Amino acid sequence: MKLAMVGFGQAGGKVVDKFLEYDKKHNSGIVRAAIAVNTAKADLMGLEHVPEEKRVLIGQSRVKGHGVGADNELGAEVAEEDIDEIQGAIDSVPVHEVDAFLIVAGLGGGTGSGGSPVLAKHLQRIYTEPVYGLGVLPGSDEGGIYTLNAARSFQTFVREVDNLLVFDNDAWRKTGESVQGGYDEINEEIVTRFGVLFGAGEIGQGGEVAESVVDSSEIINTLAGGGVSTIGYASETVETSSSNGGLLSRITGGDDDDDLDSAHTTNRITSLVRKAALGRLTLPCEIEGTERALLVLAGPPRHLNRKGIERGRKWIEEQTGSMEVRGGDYPITDSGRVASVVLLSGVTNVPRIKELQQVAIEAQDNIDDIRNESQDNLDDLINDDEDELESLF
Numbered sequence: 200m201k202l203a204m205v206g207f208g209q210a211g212g213k214v215v216d217k218f219l220e221y222d223k224k225h226n227s228g229i230v231r232a233a234i235a236v237n238t239a240k241a242d243l244m245g246l247e248h249v250p251e252e253k254r255v256l257i258g259q260s261r262v263k264g265h266g267v268g269a270d271n272e273l274g275a276e277v278a279e280e281d282i283d284e285i286q287g288a289i290d291s292v293p294v295h296e297v298d299a300f301l302i303v304a305g306l307g308g309g310t311g312s313g314g315s316p317v318l319a320k321h322l323q324r325i326y327t328e329p330v331y332g333l334g335v336l337p338g339s340d341e342g343g344i345y346t347l348n349a350a351r352s353f354q355t356f357v358r359e360v361d362n363l364l365v366f367d368n369d370a371w372r373k374t375g376e377s378v379q380g381g382y383d384e385i386n387e388e389i390v391t392r393f394g395v396l397f398g399a400g401e402i403g404q405g406g407e408v409a410e411s412v413v414d415s416s417e418i419i420n421t422l423a424g425g426g427v428s429t430i431g432y433a434s435e436t437v438e439t440s441s442s443n444g445g446l447l448s449r450i451t452g453g454d455d456d457d458d459l460d461s462a463h464t465t466n467r468i469t470s471l472v473r474k475a476a477l478g479r480l481t482l483p484c485e486i487e488g489t490e491r492a493l494l495v496l497a498g499p500p501r502h503l504n505r506k507g508i509e510r511g512r513k514w515i516e517e518q519t520g521s522m523e524v525r526g527g528d529y530p531i532t533d534s535g536r537v538a539s540v541v542l543l544s545g546v547t548n549v550p551r552i553k554e555l556q557q558v559a560i561e562a563q564d565n566i567d568d569i570r571n572e573s574q575d576n577l578d579d580l581i582n583d584d585e586d587e588l589e590s591l592f
């Protein structure tokens with residue numbers, strides 16, 4: 200599936216940069232165009248793979264290239280004011296060649312948090328291609344303002360996109376690491392999951408004809424209907440094709456070995472599907488009640504089989520209660536791994552979002568209280584008790 204990606208804000212830019220790196224490394228052909236938008240010049244300059252002419256600095260008249268300082272209302276205003284500059288960069292994208300737009304942003308900050316929903320609304324008005332969001336939730340240790348920003352942005356962003364794919368930094372926090380080092384690893388995890396998912400719709404790799412290749416329309420149909428999505432992933436190393444047809448198969452004879460292999464392959468696939476769905480999701484949630492799902496099995500074709508995928512698909516149907524579970528494979532001839540990606544679309548039982556909203560409401564109340572209090576305290580400080588002094592003017 201070919202995407203036009205827009206990285207909005209620092210996190211968004213870095214993740215899109217990582218997608219470009221992934222695309223080059225795996226030759227997956229998913230990033231048809233990449234744009235980075237920011238109010239902070241330094242963040243744009245720090246990118247490595249997004250072409251310079253595709254980096255758009257907005258809000259210069261308001262913040263002079265210094266960012267909006269985690270003020271997402273300002274982020275939204277600036278995006279609104281400079282939407283033509285963003286559109287200018289999108290004009291150079293061959294939109295007829297893309298299957299969808301993907302806007303990526305950290306929802307806890309200011310620029311991406313406020314700007315992404317504005318851009319989504321704009322793109323929906325102009326283009327017929329679906330507009331998806333990839334929203335990153337802040338860690339719970341980041342503090343009240345980030346949580347409040349994320350809760351408000353989340354609500355708005357979901358409304359403006361065709362589907363919001365969510366990644367929760369909190370569930371992926373690695374203790375004892377520098378924030379930056381931690382983000383590098385987290386971004387790697389994000390890109391691996393989304394890379395396999397979106398890469399699945401880009402067939403033709405290695406010219407392999409597989410049994411039931413996932414098509415980009417299946418990804419689009421799974422995401423259609425809107426709402427919030429989460430992704431599960433599991434992988435296992437497998438022997439590469441050079442070890443195929445080795446001594447064992449020559450001794451035991453081809454057929455027996457094929458049967459054994461096929462049972463083993465089916466079992467491996469079934470267990471990878473379970474691990475992906477029951478392990479750590481990009482947004483942890485209860486999978487029961489999921490509206491639609493897509494199962495992708497990626498790896499060398501001889502390690503994929505229809506029976507395994509069919510069993511995995513049935514199992515997801517049972518676990519989610521959904522009648523709309525699609526499944527297929529993504530053949531990657533030279534890969535040393537078999538990976539299972541489970542896209543759960545239209546999840547509604549998400550305790551993490553409820554918790555985020557609760558903390559956000561508390562933060563909002565506290566911010567109001569503190570503002571009122573500090574105004575009173577300042578009045579107390581600058582005015583004398585008996586009001587005997589007069590201001591100059």
Ligand code: GDP
Pocket residue numbers: 207208209210211213214267268269304305306307308309310311312335336337338341345368382383385386
């Ligand atoms: P903006 O530039 O104003 O849009 O804000 P940022 O993108 O810097 O930060 C928004 C939020 O994104 C932060 O609160 C973090 O939770 C998160 N974040 C920042 N950088 C990264 C990153 O490289 N990777 C991930 N996964 N999250 C990040």
